[in-house]
Amino acid sequence: MASSLASSVTSLQSSLQLLDNSITTLDSGVNDFPRLCKVLQTTRHFELLPEPTLREAQQSLLDxxxxxxxxxLSLASNHVERLLRREEGLKAKCDLQEGRLSSKSEGRASASRGQNKSSSAMRGQLAGPGGASTANAASKAAELRRLVQKKERLKYAVDRLELQSTQRERQLRKSMAAQ
Incomplete structure (x- = not known):
């Protein structure tokens, strides 16, 4: 019976040793478990959304x-209309001022014409009937030059205002895009 008891004790000791080795192996595996959980944890960098959800978000943003x-846009169009009205007012004011200037110069010219009337009449008599038509043609040519200059000034002013308008529209679009 001593031999069967000795074999039971050795069998029990080998079982305890095997159990101790298993516990040591499990302990070494479990000791690293928090680090493994951290390493194996998935991090979502981008969230995938279904297409209907994306469309709803786009529609709500659009709304x-x-x-x-x-x-x-209505504010911009009102401002552009205001600038156009101002431009037309300035053109009318320019025309009025030029008319006043031309009437003053014509008034001075008519006064000098009154003084020189007798001398021009004498020159007209001396030059014959064609002398008056050359003076008339010269005044028409001067008037034509003045009108051409006025046209060029107005064209330049319109081009400048159009350029300012396009620049302001561009700035408005940039500010809308930045928001």
Whole structure:
């Protein structure tokens, strides 16, 4: 019986040793478990959304932005109309000022013409009937030059205002894009 008891004790000791080795192996595996959880944990860098959700978000964003864009466009168009009215007012003022200047110069010219009337009449008599037509043609040529210059000034002013208008539209688009 001593031999069967000794074999039971050795069998029990080998079982305890095997159990101790298993515990040591499990302990070494479990000791690293928090680090493994951290390493194996997945991090979502980009979230994938279904297409209908994406469309709904786009539509809600569009619904939110559309009134603001319409308001800004109406403000811009009002401002452009105001600038156009101002431009026309300035053109009319320019025409009025030029008319006043030309009437003053014509008034001075008519006064000098009154003084020189007798001398021009004498020259007309001496030159014959063609002398008056050359003076008339010269005044028409001067008037034509003045009108051409006025046309060029107005064309330049219109081009400048159009350029300013396009620059302001560009700035408005940039500010709308930045928002």
């Amino acid at each position: 939110e932005i559309t009134p603001s864009i319409a308001h800004l």
